Amino acid sequence: MKPPSKTLERLAPWIAVAALVMIWEATVRLFDVPSFIFPSALETLQALITYAGPIGRHSWQTFWTTLIGFGLGVAVGLVLGLIIGSSRFLYNACYPLLVGFNAIPKVAFVPILVVWFGIGSVPAILTAFLICFFPIVVNVATGLATLEPEMEDVLRVLGARRLDVLLKVGLPRSLPYFFASLKIAITLAFVGTVVSETVASNQGIGYLMMSAGSQMRMGLVFAGLIVISAMAMVMYECFSWLEKRMTGWAHRGR
Amino acid sequence: MASAFVDFEAVALSYDGQDNAIEGIDLSIAEGEFVAFVGPSGCGKSTFMKLCTGLHAPTTGRVRVDGEPVNGPLKITGMAFQNANLLPWRTVLDNVLLPLEIVEPYRRQFRRRREEFAGWARALLNTVGLADYADKYPWQLSGGMQQRASICRALIHRPRLLMLDEPFGALDAFTREELWCVLRDLWQAQRFTVVLVTHDLREAAFLADTVYVMSARPGRVIEKREIALPRPRSIESTYEKTFIDLVHALRSRIGDVRES
Ligand SMILES: Nc1ncnc2c1ncn2[C@@H]1O[C@H](COP(=O)(O)OP(=O)(O)OP(=O)(O)O)[C@@H](O)[C@H]1O
Ligand SMILES: [Mg+2]
Numbered sequence: 001m002k003p004p005s006k007t008l009e010r011l012a013p014w015i016a017v018a019a020l021v022m023i024w025e026a027t028v029r030l031f032d033v034p035s036f037i038f039p040s041a042l043e044t045l046q047a048l049i050t051y052a053g054p055i056g057r058h059s060w061q062t063f064w065t066t067l068i069g070f071g072l073g074v075a076v077g078l079v080l081g082l083i084i085g086s087s088r089f090l091y092n093a094c095y096p097l098l099v100g101f102n103a104i105p106k107v108a109f110v111p112i113l114v115v116w117f118g119i120g121s122v123p124a125i126l127t128a129f130l131i132c133f134f135p136i137v138v139n140v141a142t143g144l145a146t147l148e149p150e151m152e153d154v155l156r157v158l159g160a161r162r163l164d165v166l167l168k169v170g171l172p173r174s175l176p177y178f179f180a181s182l183k184i185a186i187t188l189a190f191v192g193t194v195v196s197e198t199v200a201s202n203q204g205i206g207y208l209m210m211s212a213g214s215q216m217r218m219g220l221v222f223a224g225l226i227v228i229s230a231m232a233m234v235m236y237e238c239f240s241w242l243e244k245r246m247t248g249w250a251h252r253g254r
Numbered sequence: 255m256a257s258a259f260v261d262f263e264a265v266a267l268s269y270d271g272q273d274n275a276i277e278g279i280d281l282s283i284a285e286g287e288f289v290a291f292v293g294p295s296g297c298g299k300s301t302f303m304k305l306c307t308g309l310h311a312p313t314t315g316r317v318r319v320d321g322e323p324v325n326g327p328l329k330i331t332g333m334a335f336q337n338a339n340l341l342p343w344r345t346v347l348d349n350v351l352l353p354l355e356i357v358e359p360y361r362r363q364f365r366r367r368r369e370e371f372a373g374w375a376r377a378l379l380n381t382v383g384l385a386d387y388a389d390k391y392p393w394q395l396s397g398g399m400q401q402r403a404s405i406c407r408a409l410i411h412r413p414r415l416l417m418l419d420e421p422f423g424a425l426d427a428f429t430r431e432e433l434w435c436v437l438r439d440l441w442q443a444q445r446f447t448v449v450l451v452t453h454d455l456r457e458a459a460f461l462a463d464t465v466y467v468m469s470a471r472p473g474r475v476i477e478k479r480e481i482a483l484p485r486p487r488s489i490e491s492t493y494e495k496t497f498i499d500l501v502h503a504l505r506s507r508i509g510d511v512r513e514s
Contacts, residue, residue, distance in 0.1 A: 150335045150419075157307045157327045158357040158411070168352065172343050249343040249391060 047219035069128025081140025131192035139181035143174025176250035179243035258282035265315030276473035290458035298473030332408030338400035340392035398429035
């Protein structure tokens, strides 16, 4: 068999999306599913166009709260990761704590955040932050902590200080881990924002879907779903591109 | 010996505070001497290196280098290990330059004299046959080439003491012999002091002036053997009878250690 051509390979994801939409449309029509239970692709598209204004406004809200939460997550995650990763003692001390913290479903924080900060953007930002900083901490700390002891000896014998080893070896070495974690963190941040918006906000895509759902306007709910996943996908691709740009050496010229 | 460069006096080291990893080490190495350490795995050869370079302090005894007691890392040493440990995001040239970014006084001058330093690095790479690879990345090099670069990195700050911990252990036999000659020529030209840890008795006998044989844990020096073979030595000479007898004698000594 001939290997698929380059163009075909590039088009493949779009073909997959088109196929999924077609199956969706066909299934709904074939089984005659009422649109207040499961709208067809066409109805979703109609909702997307009809409500473009409100959807745009609410998406923007979701987008910037996510980015702020994500930004906080990156800053805190990076600093915490650097601190934990550069000391074996702290690494061992804090790791179980972090794992335990990560196991808590972040939705459980939302009511607490509402009590502290009220309904609105702040709980959304903080939920996004809470959910996304963990993979960054773990990746940065792991990148630092797995430094070869021999490399450390080579530098230490020359009189290198901790900071030297960190700057010359530790940090560059953990960059691929860091950028890989950004891709995961940005998608998680969207999850955090939307979850918080559905219970504790009157703005954002999460809120929009919740209220549309309670009015049985399922076309709008699905339109919201599609907008979220599109935003998350675009951001994922951005960070994936950034990762390739910044840490090409880690991919060995592939 | 009056002019001992490295001087160990009744040195012992215990990592866990209970039993010694190495003990009763009494030896002196002259400046410019090439010594090799052989012995069973886990006998404390790498530990000896840590003591010698000041990366670890002895539990008892005294370590002196160049007449001064060793306390803290010794900047006049360069080190290379079995893994080349080159940084994959730096070119070969920048890898070789790394020590100069760290060790004083070069560290302070690095920005100003970068071109000059790069010249040193290129000259060094040239002597090990890597002139054309200075601007390549480590992963574009074979294992043997990476090891050459690693030795250049160990030598760039012109150390007086070169510590090599099984530097050729991961290489095939032909590449290894090639690198023996590279190291021999570097040493013959610059006459730094070398401490080489190896599992290869031919390697020890071919390169060293003195071979120390260590016992199983707790490591002690059980034999010191001067290698009187004339220099410069050639790979050819390792197939002559005198050389083979010498390696054989070392081999049987190690055999005794393993049995006891
Ligand atoms: N950091 C450490 N902490 C505790 N024990 C150690 C440490 N490093 C080495 N040891 C112990 O000290 C002994 C000597 O170790 P060393 O690494 O010096 O052996 P070696 O001769 O270099 O062995 P090999 O030939 O396998 O490299 C071993 O029994 C080892 O378990
Ligand atoms: Mg060792």
